Amino acid sequence: MVTDAVIRKIARLRAGGTPRVLDLFAGCGGLSLGFQAAGFAIRAAIESDPHAARSHARNFHGGDAEHSRARDIVTTLPETLGADLDLGPVADAIDLIVGGPPCQAFARVGRPKLREIAAHPQAFRHDPRARLYQEYLRYVDAFQPLAVLIENVPDVLNHGGQNIAQEICEVLTEKGYVCGYTLLNAAHYGVPQTRERMFLVAYRREIASRVSFPVPTNWLLVPPGYEGSRAVALKVLNGLLLRAHSYIEPPAADPDSPPAVTAEQALADLPPIHARRLLAAGKLKRGTRRFDCPVPYDRRRAVSSYAQTMRSWRGFEAPEDGLKDHVIRWLPRDYELFARLRPGDQYPQAYQLALTVLEERVAEASRQGVIVREGTEVFERLRKSTVPPYDCRKFPNKWRMTEADKPCRTLLAHLGKDSYSHIHYDTDQARTISVREAARLQSFLPAPPRLPAAA
Numbered sequence: 001m002v003t004d005a006v007i008r009k010i011a012r013l014r015a016g017g018t019p020r021v022l023d024l025f026a027g028c029g030g031l032s033l034g035f036q037a038a039g040f041a042i043r044a045a046i047e048s049d050p051h052a053a054r055s056h057a058r059n060f061h062g063g064d065a066e067h068s069r070a071r072d073i074v075t076t077l078p079e080t081l082g083a084d085l086d087l088g089p090v091a092d093a094i095d096l097i098v099g100g101p102p103c104q105a106f107a108r109v110g111r112p113k114l115r116e117i118a119a120h121p122q123a124f125r126h127d128p129r130a131r132l133y134q135e136y137l138r139y140v141d142a143f144q145p146l147a148v149l150i151e152n153v154p155d156v157l158n159h160g161g162q163n164i165a166q167e168i169c170e171v172l173t174e175k176g177y178v179c180g181y182t183l184l185n186a187a188h189y190g191v192p193q194t195r196e197r198m199f200l201v202a203y204r205r206e207i208a209s210r211v212s213f214p215v216p217t218n219w220l221l222v223p224p225g226y227e228g229s230r231a232v233a234l235k236v237l238n239g240l241l242l243r244a245h246s247y248i249e250p251p252a253a254d255p256d257s258p259p260a261v262t263a264e265q266a267l268a269d270l271p272p273i274h275a276r277r278l279l280a281a282g283k284l285k286r287g288t289r290r291f292d293c294p295v296p297y298d299r300r301r302a303v304s305s306y307a308q309t310m311r312s313w314r315g316f317e318a319p320e321d322g323l324k325d326h327v328i329r330w331l332p333r334d335y336e337l338f339a340r341l342r343p344g345d346q347y348p349q350a351y352q353l354a355l356t357v358l359e360e361r362v363a364e365a366s367r368q369g370v371i372v373r374e375g376t377e378v379f380e381r382l383r384k385s386t387v388p389p390y391d392c393r394k395f396p397n398k399w400r401m402t403e404a405d406k407p408c409r410t411l412l413a414h415l416g417k418d419s420y421s422h423i424h425y426d427t428d429q430a431r432t433i434s435v436r437e438a439a440r441l442q443s444f445l446p447a448p449p450r451l452p453a454a455a
Helices: 006-012 028-039 049-061 078-084 109-119 127-144 162-176 224-233 265-268 275-280 305-312 335-340 347-367 375-386 436-442
Strands: 020-024 043-047 096-099 149-150 177-185 196-204
Touching: 020 028, 028 043, 028 049, 028 096, 043 162, 049 162, 078 127, 096 127, 127 149, 127 162, 149 162, 162 177, 162 196, 177 224, 196 224, 265 305, 265 436, 275 335, 335 347, 347 375
Parallel strands: 020 043, 020 096, 096 149
Antiparallel strands: 149 196, 177 196
């Protein structure tokens, strides 16, 4: 059914009006940034994390207090959001809703932890975050957007045998939308990261008759592990081949296209952090890392076209006094191991190197007249200071030495907590990537000092 609000919004856009966006589960605004760059106005967002909500407001609404408020989508009525942010009548306020419901409930990488916490083999299926897409659809009902975009991990296509994306499409089809979803890899679109994600797009039937996805701009032969993950995600879909479904095969990357952006192209212009030297000089210590201390650029370092884009994005230009949040984890035990890793090495290789380093230190102690026998307190103390405690059979992907000439592998959450995940390709620096480097690999930009509120 075509409502008056839908008719008014179509007429407004045809008259040259700027499309207006509501970003749900917005985080600091990765999706918002893309749509702003494409000429959309970011009118509102919902984010439950207070820090992320403040970041989003600073990035897109000049730090406005009302936009900075953290909001829980489950308890926030669309009408309440509209009133708080002075959006006017809810059905007329928004042209496009975008967002990615929390992926932790769908990603297979997090399921062992959920099973451990809940002591149930199917705990991930009962995670309340797995139902938040229903709240997304509640907002679609209220705001009646002309278009919808949802992003999530590939495993949303196989959530314990349930294809969430297909179910969403079926609901949206009943609401008057034409809908489609696919799997796209960020490396094929100029991001220095092989990040595979599901994208679902829906349009009101009054403005489009079909959904299509953009042709890749860059070429990369995606590593085999990603193809395996894709096959698992598509397993449920493949069982529906005799039924109609909304999955669309992704456009193929052309080998004649420019090669994918590499980790070195993304990071080489950033100031080096020589972890072992700083540690030896007492300049790298345990404790809180400040994100607001500028680090000057080394003007002698080459700047790739990708890096230049990151440094000069309109409205998010890098500050003249240098970059901020270029800080790393304090890992004195591991720097020696990082220096010995080879490109592409993962945690099992690092663990074996750690055992080799332990043998070397035991031998050195023996040369100095100290007998270190396995099982003694001295041996265990030396082992603890040398060998990481993580089981390499359970955590093979905990570390990975980034390859300079390729995009990095998928960045995970918890960079500063339980996941080292990415070791810098420069063995001389021998460290994990910094917060700023992680942002670069995500194609995130420096935060602006202040931005005017969106129209």
